[in-house]
Amino acid sequence: MGIFLSFLLSLAVIYSLFYMLKVINQQKELAIIKNDLISNITHEFKTPIATVATAIEALENFNVLDDKEKTKKYLSMSSFQLKKLHQMVEKLLETATLDSEQLILKKESIDITNTIEKLANKHQFLNTDKEINFSTNLKPIYLNVDNFHFENAVSNLIDNAVKYGGNAIEININSILNTTEISVADNGNGIDKNLQDKIFDKFYRVPKGNTHNVKGFGIGLYYSKKIIEKHAGSLTLSSTKNNTIFKINLPNE
Numbered sequence: 001m002g003i004f005l006s007f008l009l010s011l012a013v014i015y016s017l018f019y020m021l022k023v024i025n026q027q028k029e030l031a032i033i034k035n036d037l038i039s040n041i042t043h044e045f046k047t048p049i050a051t052v053a054t055a056i057e058a059l060e061n062f063n064v065l066d067d068k069e070k071t072k073k074y075l076s077m078s079s080f081q082l083k084k085l086h087q088m089v090e091k092l093l094e095t096a097t098l099d100s101e102q103l104i105l106k107k108e109s110i111d112i113t114n115t116i117e118k119l120a121n122k123h124q125f126l127n128t129d130k131e132i133n134f135s136t137n138l139k140p141i142y143l144n145v146d147n148f149h150f151e152n153a154v155s156n157l158i159d160n161a162v163k164y165g166g167n168a169i170e171i172n173i174n175s176i177l178n179t180t181e182i183s184v185a186d187n188g189n190g191i192d193k194n195l196q197d198k199i200f201d202k203f204y205r206v207p208k209g210n211t212h213n214v215k216g217f218g219i220g221l222y223y224s225k226k227i228i229e230k231h232a233g234s235l236t237l238s239s240t241k242n243n244t245i246f247k248i249n250l251p252n253e
Contacts, residue, residue, distance in 0.1 A: 045088070048081035105146035105230055113139045113173055115151055116182065120171050123158050130162055136173040141180060144253045145231055153224040153235075154182065157246045160220060161186040165244055175252065182248040190239040199237060200225045 055074040113136045120134040161169045165186025174181045191199060202222045228235040233250035 045085065048085045051081045052078045103230070105149060107144045107146050109142050109144050110147050110150075111140040112143050112145070112150075112180070112182070113141050115147070116154055116171060116173060119151065119155050119158060123155075123162060123169075127162050130167055130169060132158070132162075132169045132171065134171045136175075138173075138175045141173060141175045143180060143250060145250075146227075149227045150231065153227040154184075154248070156220040156224045157184040157248075160184075160246075161188075161244070164188060178252050180250050180252055182250070183245055185243055185245040187243050190241050190244050191237070193239075196237055196239060200235070 055078045058074055059071065117134050117136075120132050124130070124132040158169065158171065161184055165188035168187045170183070170185045172181075172183045172185075174183075200221050202219060225235045228248050228250070231250055233248060236247050236249075238245050238247070
């Protein structure tokens with residue numbers, strides 16, 4: 001009995017040590033994510049603030065007010081940067097409401113083929129070095145969605161493929177029976193298997209290569225997944241060394 005109790009005590013001590021190591025590693029990961037988030041927020045906020053400050057200084061000290069064209073230019077620049085700041089603050093605030101019932105979707109019947117095709121064209125126009133192709137097996141396809149949030153969710157997936165994927169991006173809609181599948185695929189290097197489970201976590205960003213040269217808050221994919229789930233759908237990822245595919249599945253209501 002004494003040997004058996006000693007064995008149980010040893011197992012308990014070993015388990016406690018492994019559990020403590022697990023907690024320490026989790027805390028380290030959280031600290032890294034927190035520091036990365038603070039760094040990115042600081043960088044993202046400093047640029048528009050510095051731009052607005054420079055424009056105001058020019059208006060105050062360099063007789064710019066006497067030049068209507070320059071005055072208009074600096075005011076326009078300041079307005080654009082302030083709108084950018086507002087959007088970033090809104091994005092962070094929206095993220096805080098996603099886990100609660102505070103975010104109420106305003107659903108309406110829209111043609112998602114038209115919406116997503118416009119998104120593909122917009123991203124192609126802004127990224128001429130990428131090849132973005134759109135296809136659908138049916139047109140039109142009407143779904144009952146919140147147009148604003150749904151469009152943002154899909155746009156985040158395309159933006160993610162543009163920033164981190166290869167130079168060819170395929171956007172496809174496939175509607176069969178009671179389900180509509182929307183896929184965004186790119187021919188990039190893919191995402192490591194041990195990181196794929198974390199890719200939808202709040203504030204998480206893949207820590208490899210030069211991906212951190214692209215600034216952001218790490219909430220785009222988290223936001224997209226939560227929005228799709230609030231539409232009673234699912235967002236999944238499959239990735240290999242040669243491609244990455246995000247798939248949205250939505251019920252045809």
